[in-house]
Amino acid sequence: MISRLFLFASLLLPQLFVAQTKSAAPVTKSQFVENLLNQMTIDEKIGQLNLPSAGDIVTGAAQNADIASKIKNGLVGGLFNIKSVAKIKEIQSIAVQKSRLKIPLLFGMDVIHGYETTFPIPLGLSATFNLEAIERSARIAAIEASADGINWTFSPMVDISRDPRWGRISEGSGEDPYLGSKIAAAMVKGYQGSDLRDPRTILACVKHFALYGAPEAGREYNTVDMSRIRMYNDYFPPYKAAIDAGVATVMASFNEVDGVPATANKWLMTDVLRKQWGFNGFVVTDYTGINEMTEHGIGNLQTVSALALKAGVQMDMVGEGFINTLKKSLEEGKITQNDIDQAVRLILNAKYDLGLFEDPYKYCNEKRAKTEIFTPEHRAEAVKIAEESFVLLKNNNQVLPLNPKQRIALVGPLANNAVNMAGTWSVATKQERSITLIDGLRTFSSTITYAKGSNLDHDPAFEERATMFGKSLNRDSRTAEELIKEAIEISKNADVIVAALGESAEMSGESSSRTNLEIPLAQKELLRELKKLNKPIVLVLFTGRPLVLTEEIELADTILNVWFPGSEAGTAIANTLFGKSNPSGKLTATFPRNVGQVPIYYAAKNTGRPLGNKEGKFEKFKSNYLDVRNEPLFPFGYGLSYSTFEYKNISASKTAFKTNEEVEIRVDVKNSSKIDGSEVVQLYIRDVVGSVTRPLRELKGFQKIALKAGEAKTVTFKISTEDLKFYNSDLNFVAEPGTFEVYVGGNSDATLKVQIQLLP
Ligand code: BGC
Numbered sequence: 012m013i014s015r016l017f018l019f020a021s022l023l024l025p026q027l028f029v030a031q032t033k034s035a036a037p038v039t040k041s042q043f044v045e046n047l048l049n050q051m052t053i054d055e056k057i058g059q060l061n062l063p064s065a066g067d068i069v070t071g072a073a074q075n076a077d078i079a080s081k082i083k084n085g086l087v088g089g090l091f092n093i094k095s096v097a098k099i100k101e102i103q104s105i106a107v108q109k110s111r112l113k114i115p116l117l118f119g120m121d122v123i124h125g126y127e128t129t130f131p132i133p134l135g136l137s138a139t140f141n142l143e144a145i146e147r148s149a150r151i152a153a154i155e156a157s158a159d160g161i162n163w164t165f166s167p168m169v170d171i172s173r174d175p176r177w178g179r180i181s182e183g184s185g186e187d188p189y190l191g192s193k194i195a196a197a198m199v200k201g202y203q204g205s206d207l208r209d210p211r212t213i214l215a216c217v218k219h220f221a222l223y224g225a226p227e228a229g230r231e232y233n234t235v236d237m238s239r240i241r242m243y244n245d246y247f248p249p250y251k252a253a254i255d256a257g258v259a260t261v262m263a264s265f266n267e268v269d270g271v272p273a274t275a276n277k278w279l280m281t282d283v284l285r286k287q288w289g290f291n292g293f294v295v296t297d298y299t300g301i302n303e304m305t306e307h308g309i310g311n312l313q314t315v316s317a318l319a320l321k322a323g324v325q326m327d328m329v330g331e332g333f334i335n336t337l338k339k340s341l342e343e344g345k346i347t348q349n350d351i352d353q354a355v356r357l358i359l360n361a362k363y364d365l366g367l368f369e370d371p372y373k374y375c376n377e378k379r380a381k382t383e384i385f386t387p388e389h390r391a392e393a394v395k396i397a398e399e400s401f402v403l404l405k406n407n408n409q410v411l412p413l414n415p416k417q418r419i420a421l422v423g424p425l426a427n428n429a430v431n432m433a434g435t436w437s438v439a440t441k442q443e444r445s446i447t448l449i450d451g452l453r454t455f456s457s458t459i460t461y462a463k464g465s466n467l468d469h470d471p472a473f474e475e476r477a478t479m480f481g482k483s484l485n486r487d488s489r490t491a492e493e494l495i496k497e498a499i500e501i502s503k504n505a506d507v508i509v510a511a512l513g514e515s516a517e518m519s520g521e522s523s524s525r526t527n528l529e530i531p532l533a534q535k536e537l538l539r540e541l542k543k544l545n546k547p548i549v550l551v552l553f554t555g556r557p558l559v560l561t562e563e564i565e566l567a568d569t570i571l572n573v574w575f576p577g578s579e580a581g582t583a584i585a586n587t588l589f590g591k592s593n594p595s596g597k598l599t600a601t602f603p604r605n606v607g608q609v610p611i612y613y614a615a616k617n618t619g620r621p622l623g624n625k626e627g628k629f630e631k632f633k634s635n636y637l638d639v640r641n642e643p644l645f646p647f648g649y650g651l652s653y654s655t656f657e658y659k660n661i662s663a664s665k666t667a668f669k670t671n672e673e674v675e676i677r678v679d680v681k682n683s684s685k686i687d688g689s690e691v692v693q694l695y696i697r698d699v700v701g702s703v704t705r706p707l708r709e710l711k712g713f714q715k716i717a718l719k720a721g722e723a724k725t726v727t728f729k730i731s732t733e734d735l736k737f738y739n740s741d742l743n744f745v746a747e748p749g750t751f752e753v754y755v756g757g758n759s760d761a762t763l764k765v766q767i768q769l770l771p
Contacts, residue, residue: 043368044359048352050112051085053338056355058086059114060333062295062326065090065102082116083109086334088326088358089117089163094439099160100375107371115362115371117214119163123182123436124148126155128389128578129445132434132519132555133168135400135574137184138596138650140691140715142197144396149201151389153213156439158379162365163214165262167198169249170219173610175600176229178523181435181555181575183224185599186612186647188245189710192252199256207259208366210373217253219264219297221279222246226266229609231524235266240703242268243738245614251288259292259361263300263324272307274300275315280323293325293357301332312336317345325354385441390579397576397583399689403594403651404560404570404602410547411569412590412653413507415456420505421449422464422498422537423512425553430482434575435520435555442481444578448511448551451581455589460505463487464498464541467515468531477518484515491533495540508541509588510567511551516575519555528559528606535562542566551584557602560644572596590653595689595715597650597758601643608639613647613759614706648710648758654688654718657681658756658763667768670746674767676728678755682718689717690757694728697752702739708759728755735769 038046048056063078081087082105093099099118107113124130130148131138139145149167156164171191172180184194195217204212222242226233237246250261261284264273273279274296284290296319304315316332317340327333340346366373403411413419425431425448432445452459467474467484469491478484487494502508512534517523529535530552541548550567552558553575563570571594576583586592603611618634627640635641657680664675680692694712698705712728730753735746748771754761 040360040363044356044363047112047114047359048355051355053341053351055085055112056351057334057337058084059088059355059358060326060337061087061331062089062091062119062328063087063331064298064329065093079105082106085110085112085114087116089119091119091163091165091328092121092438093118094120094159096160096375096377096380100372103371103375114359115367117163117362118161118374119165119216120156120161121166121436121438122152122156122161122164123166123168124434125152125393125437125577126159126439127385127441128155128393129433129437129440130393130577131397131400132181132575133183134181134185134555134599135576135596136396137190137194137599138402138574139396139399140190140597140713141399142193144399145194146197146201147392148396149198150204151392153202153204154211155384155389157211157213157374158376158383159439160374160380161213162367162374163216163260164202165216165218166202167195167215167253168218169195169253170222170224170264171246171249172224172600173612174225174229175528175557175603176524176526176606176609177224177226178231178519178525178555179521180224180557180600181519184249186601187599187614187710188248190599190713191249195249195253196256199253199258203257203259207364210376214259214361214365215253216260216262216295217250217258218262219273220250220261220284220294221264221273222268223264223266229524229526231522232265235268239742240738240740243742247283254284254288254290259364261290261292261294263294263296265297265300265303267307272304272309274324275304275309275318275322277322285323291357293354293361294323295326296324296328296330298328299330301327302330313340316340320346320350320354325357393577394579394583394586397579398587398592400574400576400596401583401587401594402572402596402598402649404552404572404645405564405567406651406653407568408547409653410507410549411571411588413549413588415589417506418504419452419456419459420498420502420508421452421459421461421511422502422508422541423510423551424463424465424467424484424534425513425515426509426511427461427463428484431484431516431553432575432580433577434516435523440578446579446581448581448584451583451585452509452588454582455585460501462498462501463494464510465491465494465533465537467533469533477515477523479517482516491536495537498537499540499544502541502544502546505546507547507549508544509549509551510538510541511553512538513553513558514555516555526606528557528603530558530563538563538566549588551588557598557600559603559605561604564644593653593686593688594650595652595691597648597691598645599647601647602645604639604644607636608643611643614709616704617707646759648691648693650691650758652688652690654682654684654686654690654720656688656690656718656757657683658761661753661755661763661765663753663765663767666766667770669770670732673729673731676730676753676755676765677725678763679723679725680716680718681723682720685720687717687719689715691715692726693756693758693761695754695759695761696730696735697754698735698737698747699750699752701737701747701749705737708754710759730767732769
């Protein structure tokens with residue numbers, strides 16, 4: 012390794028090579044980086060901190076573009092959102108052949124839930140409760156991205172969100188810090204593997220640090236205001252888990268934290284991230300995150316750029332605040348040489364860790380690009396993982412699974428559309444190649460009839476906003492009545508109606524906040540009319556967020572929530588509808604009864620005036636509403652199966668235990684049906700008395716188990732003091748002696764309970 016490094020240094024970094032050959036000792040990373048740093052001019056240093064978007068660069072044109080001349084002048088540290096080995100190789104060659112110090116570039120991309128082989132949106136992935144599967148999805152994404160020239164992904168997105176109005180709830184793992192932390196670590200491991208030098212691994216970037224998922228009113232980019240105790244207990248854990256898992260980079264969030272935008276928030280970026288958590292990679296801003304601080308009202312571009320650098324941010328995405336102002340700030344004494352050097356060091360470290368100095372073209376392997384992307388093996392994995400993400404919300408009279416002999420009428424704006432299947436943030440996906448629902452169903456039955464039935468929404472302007480980035484639903488010019496009439500005609504002769512309804516892919520994701528969480532009226536009206544036919548209705552629900560389904564639960568016999576399943580959507584849904592696969596997904600974000608209940612989440616506090624009845628009856632002067640009961644429509648952890656599972660015999664290995672001991676919780680779970688299936692067995696605790704108020708329940712363990720028809724297993728969980736810890740008023744992470752209730756079951760309403768006691 013060292014010798015190859017010397018070779019590279021001798022060819023591409025002549026000054027450095029001369030300097031290093033004088034001493035015989037091998038070059039360590041820090042020596043290499045310091046030597047390089049010593050060669051750099053101030054402009055070249057600031058250049059390393061610059062991350063332009065290269066979305067508009069095309070092969071051939073790169074040499075002429077402004078970016079190309081900046082690369083030549085050493086004013087670019089990395090680029091993002093360019094796809095293909097040929098283009099990346101060409102641009103890398105400018106850096107390593109034409110720039111003075113020949114420092115290779117990083118190539119980033121939003122590889123969020125797969126590359127060309129696309130997995131379910133992250134909220135769907137989280138519903139699998141299958142950490143190995145999630146890690147595998149990230150592994151495959153890394154293999155494909157790195158085969159196409161990419162060495163850095165802007166993922167995982169781990170922002171906890173308890174507000175489905177916020178469109179980016181689709182990009183995260185839902186509402187729970189425990190589950191979110193496990194998933195964050197699994198994804199980092201999947202992307203980065205155990206060795207970043209392996210050309211099939213890439214740098215991960217945990218985002219958006221911090222608290223981006225809690226904007227006021229669920230409105231994108233809006234103000235966040237939160238107590239520190241809540242930050243530490245509920246919102247920080249997944250970011251910290253990613254750091255603990257060794258994530259190489261962090262992205263700052265757009266929002267403010269404690270009145271200071273995250274991008275300039277020294278407490279966040281230095282005190283928490285580096286001093287408390289020990290992060291030693293680099294922090295990149297979000298897209299123009301520095302410039303936007305002028306709109307936030309904290310200063311002009313020079314001021315906010317200096318604030319960001321001083322706070323502990325190293326790379327400037329797109330805005331060019333750093334390259335345009337840092338030199339001036341240095342001359343004026345507003346920042347120091349050391350501030351800049353430290354930032355450059357961290358970026359050079361990352362390039363070194365990837366092995367780019369040895370081989371800047373290591374991700375530019377044409378053969379890999381041809382053989383490792385969108386392979387049959389990867390696609391087969393994507394089918395399996397998508398199937399595991401589906402959440403069966405209702406299945407009356409066992410309408411599902413379907414029988415291929417049944418006459419099926421397929422209706423709905425999402426039934427015959429490829430480009431919406433992969434969901435939001437799927438930039439590398441070839442959208443038109445995704446498998447549609449109708450194509451999936453036709454592999455099981457040749458007699459399926461189809462009618463669109465409705466447009467996405469009555470309002471064409473809304474539909475346009477909700478189908479951006481080439482994700483058209485091909486708006487039908489017929490009237491709503493004509494569309495419904497056609498759907499009714501084909502449904503009259505059917506045994507069962509499958510209605511593919513819900514959101515379009517771009518109704519969630521960035522800048523897609525909603526104040527109405529229902530299925531658009533045009534689609535509801537279709538469902539209402541179909542209901543009048545008195546036939547079984549299966550609602551295949553596409554969504555990027557928890558929706559309000561109070562009407563649909565009455566209209567449909569069965570609801571299968573499929574989120575946005577990815578490139579293999581149709582295959583996975585059809586396999587599930589026909590029973591080749593049995594749903595096992597569980598909700599990771601609460602589904603409210605109406606938008607007024609939001610924010611709503613299972614790990615709520617009791618309040619001083621909790622409701623005294625379980626039926627949800629209104630009680631005056633209690634914590635409830637006049638017009639809706641408190642419970643959600645579907646709680647966290649909820650999801651049915653074609654199998655049924657019974658829980659009994661909960662027990663604890665000891666009722667009282669000391670700080671250094673563990674308690675085993677055992678429970679018997681039986682598949683009481685005639686169909687093989689999998690169940691996510693969930694363990695929740697309640698800390699009954701604390702120095703601060705504690706949630707009514709907190710997830711502290713889960714196991715996904717497969718049970719054959721009739722099979723029973725004893726499931727064992729271990730609880731240690733670590734699991735009982737929380738941040739107290741002084742923000743110390745402590746476990747307080749006392750009584751803990753432990754619940755085990757198939758969702759967060761689990762009733763099987765045992766008590767344990769942590770001794771002083
Ligand atoms: C998003 C980030 C993303 C970045 C780069 C921003 O708008 O907030 O999540 O990584 O763009 O594409």
